[in-house]
Amino acid sequence: MLSEEGIMLDELVVKEQPSTDMEESIPCFQAPGPTLTFHHLRYHIRERLGMFSREWVEKDILKDVSGIMNPGMNAIMGPTGSGKTSLLDVIAGRKDPKGLKSGQVLVDNTTVTSDLRLCSAYVVQNDVLMGTLTVRENLAFSANLRLSRKEYSSADKKMRVDSVIQELGLKDCADTKIGTMFLRGISGGEKKRCSIGMELITSPSLMFLDEPTTGLDANTANSIMELLQKLSKKGKTVIFSIHQPRYSIFSQFDHLTLMNKGEIIYAGAANKAITYFEDLGYKCEPFNNPADFFLDVTNGTILPQIHNNKSEKCSSSEEMEENENPLAVIYRQSPYFLTVKDRLNQISDGLDPEVTKGDRVSYATPFYYQLMLVSGRTVRNILRNPQTSYAQLFLNIFFGILVGLIYYQIPHTLPEALQNRTGAFFFLVINMVFGNLSAVELFISERVLFIHENSSGFYRTSVYFLSKVFADLIPNRILPVFIFSAIPYFMMGLKPDMEAFFLYCLTMSMVSLSAVSLAFLVSASVGSFAMANILIAMPYVFMMVFGGFLVNLNSMLSWMSWLKWASIFRYGYNALAINELKGQVFTSNYTSLRGDVYLDHQEIDHSTWGFWQNQVALTGIMCMCLILAYVQLCRINRWK
Numbered sequence: 001m002l003s004e005e006g007i008m009l010d011e012l013v014v015k016e017q018p019s020t021d022m023e024e025s026i027p028c029f030q031a032p033g034p035t036l037t038f039h040h041l042r043y044h045i046r047e048r049l050g051m052f053s054r055e056w057v058e059k060d061i062l063k064d065v066s067g068i069m070n071p072g073m074n075a076i077m078g079p080t081g082s083g084k085t086s087l088l089d090v091i092a093g094r095k096d097p098k099g100l101k102s103g104q105v106l107v108d109n110t111t112v113t114s115d116l117r118l119c120s121a122y123v124v125q126n127d128v129l130m131g132t133l134t135v136r137e138n139l140a141f142s143a144n145l146r147l148s149r150k151e152y153s154s155a156d157k158k159m160r161v162d163s164v165i166q167e168l169g170l171k172d173c174a175d176t177k178i179g180t181m182f183l184r185g186i187s188g189g190e191k192k193r194c195s196i197g198m199e200l201i202t203s204p205s206l207m208f209l210d211e212p213t214t215g216l217d218a219n220t221a222n223s224i225m226e227l228l229q230k231l232s233k234k235g236k237t238v239i240f241s242i243h244q245p246r247y248s249i250f251s252q253f254d255h256l257t258l259m260n261k262g263e264i265i266y267a268g269a270a271n272k273a274i275t276y277f278e279d280l281g282y283k284c285e286p287f288n289n290p291a292d293f294f295l296d297v298t299n300g301t302i303l304p305q306i307h308n309n310k311s312e313k314c315s316s317s318e319e320m321e322e323n324e325n326p327l328a329v330i331y332r333q334s335p336y337f338l339t340v341k342d343r344l345n346q347i348s349d350g351l352d353p354e355v356t357k358g359d360r361v362s363y364a365t366p367f368y369y370q371l372m373l374v375s376g377r378t379v380r381n382i383l384r385n386p387q388t389s390y391a392q393l394f395l396n397i398f399f400g401i402l403v404g405l406i407y408y409q410i411p412h413t414l415p416e417a418l419q420n421r422t423g424a425f426f427f428l429v430i431n432m433v434f435g436n437l438s439a440v441e442l443f444i445s446e447r448v449l450f451i452h453e454n455s456s457g458f459y460r461t462s463v464y465f466l467s468k469v470f471a472d473l474i475p476n477r478i479l480p481v482f483i484f485s486a487i488p489y490f491m492m493g494l495k496p497d498m499e500a501f502f503l504y505c506l507t508m509s510m511v512s513l514s515a516v517s518l519a520f521l522v523s524a525s526v527g528s529f530a531m532a533n534i535l536i537a538m539p540y541v542f543m544m545v546f547g548g549f550l551v552n553l554n555s556m557l558s559w560m561s562w563l564k565w566a567s568i569f570r571y572g573y574n575a576l577a578i579n580e581l582k583g584q585v586f587t588s589n590y591t592s593l594r595g596d597v598y599l600d601h602q603e604i605d606h607s608t609w610g611f612w613q614n615q616v617a618l619t620g621i622m623c624m625c626l627i628l629a630y631v632q633l634c635r636i637n638r639w640k
């Protein structure tokens, strides 16, 4: 927890008194907003010159940017690529700190670290919500995870959700699902409100919004901005990037920062911006929208009509000759910037570098509680979107019957007895491994949601990992394996012995779990399905070749044969073969063959340890893949 001056998640939450009357308006969102200042921010990105080039170029996307954002509506405007989102992300602590060449961000005159992101609200441009849950369920998820259990009872949290629903005008759609690719849900405007509500749950006093009106129609955009204005009037510091707002939206701005080519060309009261540019000789036509006018000025579509003293003095300056962004130079010489500079200098002089905000932010709820809630949501999501589970179950039943029919009642006479048994085992293992390809979608489909929620402090990475793994393993992997295993076992007429059946099921489960774990590892490592499919198919095919059935491993080139030790197929096939063939005698007209002799001939160790070492190896592969998958999940780039 932080020092008195520190902004902490808990502090941003204003405790409300429980009310007995639900209809009574609940005082919400009342924490006074801080003043955010940024000093000489220089941000650059490194880009490779060509796809295979070893050379990198540095591109400056914020060039010595300074400013002050007070409580109220603070808009960041500018043409496409001017750096509005970059500025918003840097001051919100969402951009990779590695790119920050110089500068600092202060909140209420105190240095903040990148953990400011955990204690302020950030609404992303493309809403990230769980589509299968209703508006109320999404808000309750945020409330349950982000409000401390010590300070808020369940009733308080429920009341907070109700008050947010009321405040954001979401009453009519509160119990409607958000919507997915297959399910029509709430409208775009309602989605945006819900996204804002997810953040308002903690009553933050500092809010960042990335283009909150993009993709919305004019009326919806207006109502979203009215909502933000309402919040700002209650004392919040609302900072947002916006592209080209209409006049009714523009008129709600208190402060305007105009960007062009990574520099500020105006920062000050929104209603004084026109006068500022008119003083420079630009003329805004009487019925022109100021926002359009500013963009025309920055794009160079409108040129100064009158050359007055100010612009002439600036255009002759040395700095102007060197800089390709003359309006930025003019702004830096204007009284607006000089006032900002003075104030920033005063703040810098009185700054104590030891005192920081946002350090050591901890989660609002404990591990087990997060695990319960996130697992609950994952299970609910699966139940409401059960297509994958049904498909997995159907596939297993289908293949189970198919294998059973192909190898129906395998005789004990040679050569079918051995050929069919070993062929069936290899076919079963192939089905078990390749039947789990769908597991690669586990961490890819919700990657954006996970990154947003995890970086906003909803839950720990380990909680998400465990909840996803268990919620996928039980309905999609373990249950279908038993069905798949049982059907062909009895149809093929394998050893009629409970212990053998149990060991066969165990082997099939271990093969399935280790193959799934490898798929989880790939899923956690890459961000696209195409890449994941390629990466998972390759090891599966290699493992199959080195499985001991398609090629005699002893006859292989020695430097290649080590790959057999990593083959899930080999361990699965060996264990199934030992379990079935050991102790059996197969006959033909003239001779008989003991299963043990056949196993010896195949160099398969059929001792008790020989059987169990396959299970140990499969467990080892499973554990290693799961650990690596978790490490990969922790390493996902959360920066924008």
Ligand SMILES: Nc1ncnc2c1ncn2[C@@H]1O[C@H](COP(=O)(O)OP(=O)(O)OP(=O)(O)O)[C@@H](O)[C@H]1O
Residues within 6 Å of the ligand: 045, 061, 078, 079, 080, 081, 082, 083, 084, 085, 086, 087, 241, 243, 640
């Ligand atoms: N991570 C990044 N990698 C490469 N280029 C980047 C990155 N972040 C920003 N840029 C570049 O920096 C410049 C500013 O980008 P930014 O997204 O901040 O602009 P913007 O004003 O918000 O534009 P838009 O309105 O189109 O979103 C652009 O040229 C963009 O391509």
